[in-house]
Amino acid sequence: RKEVEQDPGPFNVPEGATVAFNCTYSNSASQSFFWYRQDCRKEPKLLMSVYSSGNEDGRFTAQLNRASQYISLLIRDSKLSDSATYLCVVREGGGSNYKLTFGKGTLLTVNP
Protein backbone atom coordinates (compact mmCIF):
# COMPACT_ATOMS: atom_id res chain seq x y z
CA ARG A 1 0.00 0.00 0.00
CA LYS A 2 1.35 3.43 -0.94
CA GLU A 3 2.17 5.73 1.95
CA VAL A 4 0.07 8.57 0.59
CA GLU A 5 -2.51 7.79 -2.04
CA GLN A 6 -4.54 10.31 -4.00
CA ASP A 7 -7.29 10.32 -6.60
CA PRO A 8 -5.47 9.54 -9.84
CA GLY A 9 -7.26 12.24 -11.84
CA PRO A 10 -6.99 14.18 -14.01
CA PHE A 11 -9.94 16.41 -13.22
CA ASN A 12 -11.35 18.70 -15.90
CA VAL A 13 -13.98 21.11 -14.63
CA PRO A 14 -15.61 24.30 -15.90
CA GLU A 15 -15.02 27.62 -14.17
CA GLY A 16 -17.22 28.01 -11.14
CA ALA A 17 -17.45 24.30 -10.44
CA THR A 18 -16.82 22.71 -7.07
CA VAL A 19 -14.17 20.01 -7.04
CA ALA A 20 -13.07 17.65 -4.28
CA PHE A 21 -9.79 15.79 -3.87
CA ASN A 22 -9.36 12.77 -1.64
CA CYS A 23 -6.28 11.34 -0.03
CA THR A 24 -5.47 8.47 2.31
CA TYR A 25 -2.29 7.83 4.27
CA SER A 26 -0.94 4.62 5.72
CA ASN A 27 1.18 5.75 8.67
CA SER A 28 -1.10 6.17 11.66
CA ALA A 29 1.71 7.95 13.53
CA SER A 30 1.74 10.81 11.03
CA GLN A 31 1.65 14.13 12.76
CA SER A 32 0.87 16.89 10.30
CA PHE A 33 -1.01 17.14 7.06
CA PHE A 34 -0.90 19.58 4.19
CA TRP A 35 -2.10 20.34 0.73
CA TYR A 36 0.47 21.73 -1.69
CA ARG A 37 0.03 22.83 -5.26
CA GLN A 38 2.54 22.40 -8.02
CA ASP A 39 2.45 24.21 -11.33
CA CYS A 40 4.08 22.69 -14.41
CA ARG A 41 6.90 20.89 -12.56
CA LYS A 42 7.82 24.00 -10.62
CA GLU A 43 8.45 23.84 -6.91
CA PRO A 44 5.59 22.73 -4.68
CA LYS A 45 3.98 25.54 -2.75
CA LEU A 46 2.07 25.18 0.47
CA LEU A 47 -1.63 25.74 -0.08
CA MET A 48 -2.84 25.04 3.43
CA SER A 49 -2.29 22.93 6.49
CA VAL A 50 -5.03 20.50 7.48
CA TYR A 51 -6.36 20.35 11.02
CA SER A 52 -8.55 17.76 12.71
CA SER A 53 -11.32 20.28 13.21
CA GLY A 54 -11.32 21.14 9.53
CA ASN A 55 -10.22 24.49 8.22
CA GLU A 56 -11.15 26.92 5.53
CA ASP A 57 -9.21 29.50 3.58
CA GLY A 58 -11.42 31.43 1.21
CA ARG A 59 -12.65 29.03 -1.44
CA PHE A 60 -10.58 26.15 -0.07
CA THR A 61 -11.73 23.79 2.68
CA ALA A 62 -9.61 21.00 4.10
CA GLN A 63 -10.76 18.11 6.26
CA LEU A 64 -8.89 15.45 8.20
CA ASN A 65 -10.26 12.21 9.60
CA ARG A 66 -7.56 10.59 11.72
CA ALA A 67 -9.61 7.47 12.43
CA SER A 68 -10.00 6.76 8.72
CA GLN A 69 -6.59 8.23 7.84
CA TYR A 70 -8.28 10.34 5.22
CA ILE A 71 -7.70 13.90 4.05
CA SER A 72 -9.77 15.96 1.65
CA LEU A 73 -9.62 19.29 -0.14
CA LEU A 74 -12.65 21.08 -1.51
CA ILE A 75 -12.36 23.96 -3.96
CA ARG A 76 -15.46 26.02 -4.49
CA ASP A 77 -16.13 28.40 -7.40
CA SER A 78 -13.02 27.22 -9.20
CA LYS A 79 -10.97 29.71 -11.20
CA LEU A 80 -8.75 29.25 -14.23
CA SER A 81 -5.79 30.01 -11.97
CA ASP A 82 -6.62 26.98 -9.83
CA SER A 83 -5.35 24.75 -12.64
CA ALA A 84 -2.40 22.88 -11.13
CA THR A 85 -1.43 19.57 -9.59
CA TYR A 86 -2.61 19.22 -6.00
CA LEU A 87 -0.34 17.28 -3.69
CA CYS A 88 -1.44 15.63 -0.48
CA VAL A 89 1.47 15.73 1.96
CA VAL A 90 1.97 14.05 5.31
CA ARG A 91 4.61 14.72 7.91
CA GLU A 92 5.84 11.66 9.72
CA GLY A 93 5.83 11.33 13.46
CA GLY A 94 8.41 10.29 15.98
CA GLY A 95 12.07 10.70 15.21
CA SER A 96 11.45 11.39 11.52
CA ASN A 97 9.11 14.30 12.03
CA TYR A 98 11.06 16.45 9.62
CA LYS A 99 10.23 14.16 6.70
CA LEU A 100 7.43 15.02 4.28
CA THR A 101 5.79 12.24 2.31
CA PHE A 102 4.11 13.37 -0.89
CA GLY A 103 1.31 11.79 -2.85
CA LYS A 104 1.69 11.60 -6.62
CA GLY A 105 -0.70 14.48 -7.04
CA THR A 106 -3.97 15.05 -8.84
CA LEU A 107 -3.99 17.27 -11.89
CA LEU A 108 -6.79 19.81 -12.07
CA THR A 109 -7.63 21.74 -15.22
CA VAL A 110 -10.25 24.44 -14.95
CA ASN A 111 -11.72 25.29 -18.34
CA PRO A 112 -13.30 28.59 -19.42
Added chain:
Amino acid sequence: NAGVMQNPRHLVRRRGQEARLRCSPMKGHSHVYWYRQLPEEGLKFMVYLQKENIIDESGMPKERFSAEFPKEGPSILRIQQVVRGDSAAYFCASSEGGLTNEKLFFGSGTQLSVL
Protein backbone atom coordinates in the same frame (compact mmCIF):
# COMPACT_ATOMS: atom_id res chain seq x y z
CA ASN B 1 15.52 37.23 -3.50
CA ALA B 2 15.93 35.72 -0.06
CA GLY B 3 14.36 32.38 -0.99
CA VAL B 4 15.94 28.99 -1.47
CA MET B 5 18.24 29.20 -4.47
CA GLN B 6 19.04 26.21 -6.61
CA ASN B 7 21.36 26.07 -9.57
CA PRO B 8 21.53 25.24 -12.27
CA ARG B 9 17.86 25.26 -13.26
CA HIS B 10 18.54 22.81 -16.03
CA LEU B 11 21.45 20.40 -16.28
CA VAL B 12 22.16 18.10 -19.19
CA ARG B 13 24.64 15.29 -18.78
CA ARG B 14 25.66 12.28 -20.83
CA ARG B 15 25.63 8.84 -19.31
CA GLY B 16 28.68 8.29 -17.13
CA GLN B 17 29.28 11.96 -16.35
CA GLU B 18 28.94 13.59 -12.96
CA ALA B 19 26.15 15.93 -11.94
CA ARG B 20 26.50 18.53 -9.19
CA LEU B 21 23.39 20.27 -7.95
CA ARG B 22 23.64 23.24 -5.63
CA CYS B 23 21.27 24.59 -3.04
CA SER B 24 21.61 27.74 -0.97
CA PRO B 25 19.04 27.75 1.84
CA MET B 26 17.10 30.77 2.93
CA LYS B 27 19.04 33.20 5.04
CA GLY B 28 19.13 32.01 8.63
CA HIS B 29 18.18 28.42 7.75
CA SER B 30 20.56 25.68 8.75
CA HIS B 31 18.48 22.65 7.75
CA VAL B 32 18.40 21.41 4.17
CA TYR B 33 16.35 18.65 2.58
CA TRP B 34 16.67 17.16 -0.89
CA TYR B 35 13.75 15.63 -2.74
CA ARG B 36 13.59 13.96 -6.13
CA GLN B 37 10.62 13.91 -8.47
CA LEU B 38 10.75 11.32 -11.22
CA PRO B 39 8.47 11.81 -14.24
CA GLU B 40 4.83 11.16 -13.36
CA GLU B 41 5.75 10.52 -9.71
CA GLY B 42 5.46 12.37 -6.42
CA LEU B 43 8.37 13.97 -4.65
CA LYS B 44 10.49 11.47 -2.72
CA PHE B 45 12.63 12.34 0.27
CA MET B 46 16.33 11.76 -0.31
CA VAL B 47 18.41 13.30 2.45
CA TYR B 48 18.29 15.72 5.38
CA LEU B 49 21.36 17.70 6.36
CA GLN B 50 22.35 20.26 8.90
CA LYS B 51 25.54 22.22 8.65
CA GLU B 52 28.40 19.70 8.27
CA ASN B 53 26.16 16.78 9.27
CA ILE B 54 24.01 14.26 7.46
CA ILE B 55 21.03 13.60 9.69
CA ASP B 56 19.07 11.17 7.54
CA GLU B 57 20.06 9.76 4.17
CA SER B 58 17.56 6.93 4.14
CA GLY B 59 16.13 8.06 0.79
CA MET B 60 19.43 8.20 -1.04
CA PRO B 61 20.31 5.46 -3.50
CA LYS B 62 23.10 3.36 -2.03
CA GLU B 63 25.55 4.04 -4.83
CA ARG B 64 26.64 7.03 -6.88
CA PHE B 65 24.71 9.60 -4.81
CA SER B 66 26.16 11.77 -2.08
CA ALA B 67 25.26 15.01 -0.36
CA GLU B 68 27.04 17.54 1.76
CA PHE B 69 26.30 20.80 3.49
CA PRO B 70 29.60 22.40 4.41
CA LYS B 71 30.12 25.04 7.05
CA GLU B 72 30.54 27.61 4.31
CA GLY B 73 28.75 27.52 0.98
CA PRO B 74 25.75 25.76 -0.49
CA SER B 75 24.58 22.22 -0.05
CA ILE B 76 25.70 19.98 -2.89
CA LEU B 77 23.95 16.89 -4.22
CA ARG B 78 26.42 14.92 -6.27
CA ILE B 79 25.54 12.13 -8.67
CA GLN B 80 28.43 10.18 -10.12
CA GLN B 81 28.29 8.21 -13.35
CA VAL B 82 24.77 9.32 -14.15
CA VAL B 83 22.35 6.99 -15.89
CA ARG B 84 19.15 7.76 -17.78
CA GLY B 85 17.08 6.78 -14.76
CA ASP B 86 18.57 9.70 -12.84
CA SER B 87 16.68 12.12 -15.09
CA ALA B 88 14.32 13.93 -12.74
CA ALA B 89 13.58 17.20 -11.01
CA TYR B 90 15.62 17.63 -7.85
CA PHE B 91 14.15 19.99 -5.27
CA CYS B 92 15.87 21.41 -2.25
CA ALA B 93 14.03 22.78 0.76
CA SER B 94 15.21 24.51 3.88
CA SER B 95 13.91 25.25 7.34
CA GLU B 96 15.16 27.22 10.25
CA GLY B 97 15.29 24.62 13.00
CA GLY B 98 13.90 21.31 11.80
CA LEU B 99 10.98 21.38 14.20
CA THR B 100 7.78 19.44 13.64
CA ASN B 101 5.56 22.36 12.78
CA GLU B 102 8.08 24.36 10.83
CA LYS B 103 7.36 25.29 7.29
CA LEU B 104 9.67 24.07 4.57
CA PHE B 105 10.58 26.46 1.82
CA PHE B 106 11.31 24.89 -1.54
CA GLY B 107 13.66 26.05 -4.24
CA SER B 108 12.70 26.10 -7.91
CA GLY B 109 14.45 22.82 -8.53
CA THR B 110 17.08 21.52 -10.92
CA GLN B 111 15.85 19.54 -13.89
CA LEU B 112 18.48 16.92 -14.69
CA SER B 113 18.38 15.34 -18.12
CA VAL B 114 20.68 12.43 -18.86
CA LEU B 115 21.25 11.72 -22.53
